[in-house]
Amino acid sequence: MNTPRVVYTADQIHRRLEELVAEISSDYEGKELILVGILKGSAFFLADTARLFGPSVALDFEFVDVTTSTGERGEVVSLTFATRINVTDRHVLILKDVLHSGVTENYLITHLSQQTPASIEVAALVDKPQMRSVNLSARYAAFTDVPNGFLIGYGLGPGHGRHTNLPDLCVIPEGEESASP
Numbered sequence: 047m048n049t050p051r052v053v054y055t056a057d058q059i060h061r062r063l064e065e066l067v068a069e070i071s072s073d074y075e076g077k078e079l080i081l082v083g084i085l086k087g088s089a090f091f092l093a094d095t096a097r098l099f100g101p102s103v104a105l106d107f108e109f110v111d112v113t114t115s116t117g118e119r120g121e122v123v124s125l126t127f128a129t130r131i132n133v134t135d136r137h138v139l140i141l142k143d144v145l146h147s148g149v150t151e152n153y154l155i156t157h158l159s160q161q162t163p164a165s166i167e168v169a170a171l172v173d174k175p176q177m178r179s180v181n182l183s184a185r186y187a188a189f190t191d192v193p194n195g196f197l198i199g200y201g202l203g204p205g206h207g208r209h210t211n212l213p214d215l216c217v218i219p220e221g222e223e224s225a226s227p
Contacts, residue, residue, distance in 0.1 A: 050198055050209065050216035054189060059200060059215060060094070062188045067098040070139065070169070070186060077164070079137045080104040084150065087143030090201030091171040091188075095141060106131045110150050133163040139186075143202055145170035148182035155182075172197065172215075195219050 054062070070079075081099075083092030085107050096105045108131075138158060142151055145168065155166050173187035196204070196219070199212030209216070 050212065050218050051193075051195075052214045052216050053192055053197070054215040056200075056213035059188070063091075063094055063098055066169070066186055066188055067095060071099070071102075074137055074139075077137045078104070078135075079139060080106060080131070080133060081139050081141055082131065082133075082154075082158075083107050083141045084143075084154065085109045087202055088141045088171070091143055092141045095169075104136075108154060110154060132161065133158050133166075134161045135164050138163045138166045140166065140168045142168060142170045142184075144172045144174065144197060145182075145184050145187070146174055146177045147179040149180055152180045152182050171200070189215075193217050 079099075079102075081092060081096055081103055083089065083105065086109075092105060092107070096103060140151060140154060140158075145151065151168050155168075158166055167185035168182065169186035169188075170184040171188050172192050173184045173190045174192070175183070175190070192215075195217035197215060197217055198204070198209035199214050199216040201210055202215070203210035203212075209218075
């Protein structure tokens with residue numbers, strides 16, 4: 047496996063999250079905000095963001111299980127999750143590690159909307175709008191300029207293995223992620 051190439055250092059990530067939290071805080075001033083992290087990839091992003099907000103924000107997690115199979119109609123994506131949180135009349139900010147197709151986030155938004163929240167938006171650590179297959183935009187994105195390849199570090203990695211705990215956001219060439227233990 048090639049050595050991971052650093053895309054954003056831990057310091058760059060921290061500085062960018064400070065800017066992002068300042069923007070979000072301004073937008074939601076005086077409103078009850080709950081951060082909802084989509085596990086597992088958003089764990090670091092959610093933790094660091096919540097720490098920057100301090101006690102003024104609530105947080106929770108959703109685990110969304112994504113299963114892909116090929117059927118008669120082509121690719122079938124099955125999304126399963128159990129909502130454990132009450133978002134009625136609350137402002138919800140869904141945190142996602144990498145916003146690719148938007149299918150998972152769109153599914154979660156649809157289901158959380160049934161509880162009539164005050165608002166629902168998406169914040170992504172990395173936003174890749176060129177890969178979107180549904181009409182969904184991230185209201186907030188820490189980074190949009192990332193090279194092609196497989197992102198690792200800062201909570202991201204194949205199977206959440208050894209590269210997950212790297213402090214920096216790094217990239218390895220596509221196809222090499224399976225070579226990681």
